[in-house]
Amino acid sequence: MRISDKYSQVFLAALFSYGLIKLVPFWGLSLIFTCITFIAPLIYVQNQEMIDNQVENVTHIVETQASQLRDVTVKQTNSAMSTAKAYADEYTQKAQEYMGRSQSTVPASGNGSSTGSSTGISTQSSSTTAHTSSAEPAYLTKTNAVEHGPEFPVAPKQDPYPSAPATDPAATSFSSQLAAEREPLINH
Numbered sequence: 001m002r003i004s005d006k007y008s009q010v011f012l013a014a015l016f017s018y019g020l021i022k023l024v025p026f027w028g029l030s031l032i033f034t035c036i037t038f039i040a041p042l043i044y045v046q047n048q049e050m051i052d053n054q055v056e057n058v059t060h061i062v063e064t065q066a067s068q069l070r071d072v073t074v075k076q077t078n079s080a081m082s083t084a085k086a087y088a089d090e091y092t093q094k095a096q097e098y099m100g101r102s103q104s105t106v107p108a109s110g111n112g113s114s115t116g117s118s119t120g121i122s123t124q125s126s127s128t129t130a131h132t133s134s135a136e137p138a139y140l141t142k143t144n145a146v147e148h149g150p151e152f153p154v155a156p157k158q159d160p161y162p163s164a165p166a167t168d169p170a171a172t173s174f175s176s177q178l179a180a181e182r183e184p185l186i187n188h
Contacts, residue, residue, distance in 0.1 A: 020029065044051055 020032070024032070
């Protein structure tokens with residue numbers, strides 16, 4: 001059977017179904033569906049070997065196509081991942097180079113490490129930066145965090161917005177007025 005024959009059969013079946021739906025009333029369609037529901041098992045029992053062989057052939061074809069599609073997908077995904085990894089490695093290398101340059105050019109502030117009083121961020125001294133930038137960037141050294149404290153700012157320990165006292169007379173009177181003005185949800 002040629003491919004064009006399959007497509008023409010599918011087209012004719014779709015056209016026949018469309019005609020049935022447009023021309024036959026609902027009760028007629030339900031009668032046809034009921035007849036097919038009861039006749040189909042009888043047809044299967046009489047032609048079981050041929051139907052099972054065809055189902056097995058179709059299953060084999062579908063599995064073959066699925067495995068080919070899976071292989072192509074794996075190849076395409078691997079090539080895309082390798083390309084993305086190459087770009088990521090390249091840009092990571094560039095970012096590390098820029099970070100190394102920017103940390104080596106930070107001006108010295110005072111004599112050693114100092115902690116900002118308002119921000120809580122610790123800064124590095126020029127001697128530490130010069131020492132670590134020769135071998136590797138300062139953000140990659142493990143001893144940096146141990147010597148100078150955490151790299152992230154410290155969270156504030158006080159509440160920046162103090163809460164209003166619970167005995168505020170204006171708030172209490174307003175809430176009592178609101179409660180008095182509410183209408184009941186259910187009218188009797």
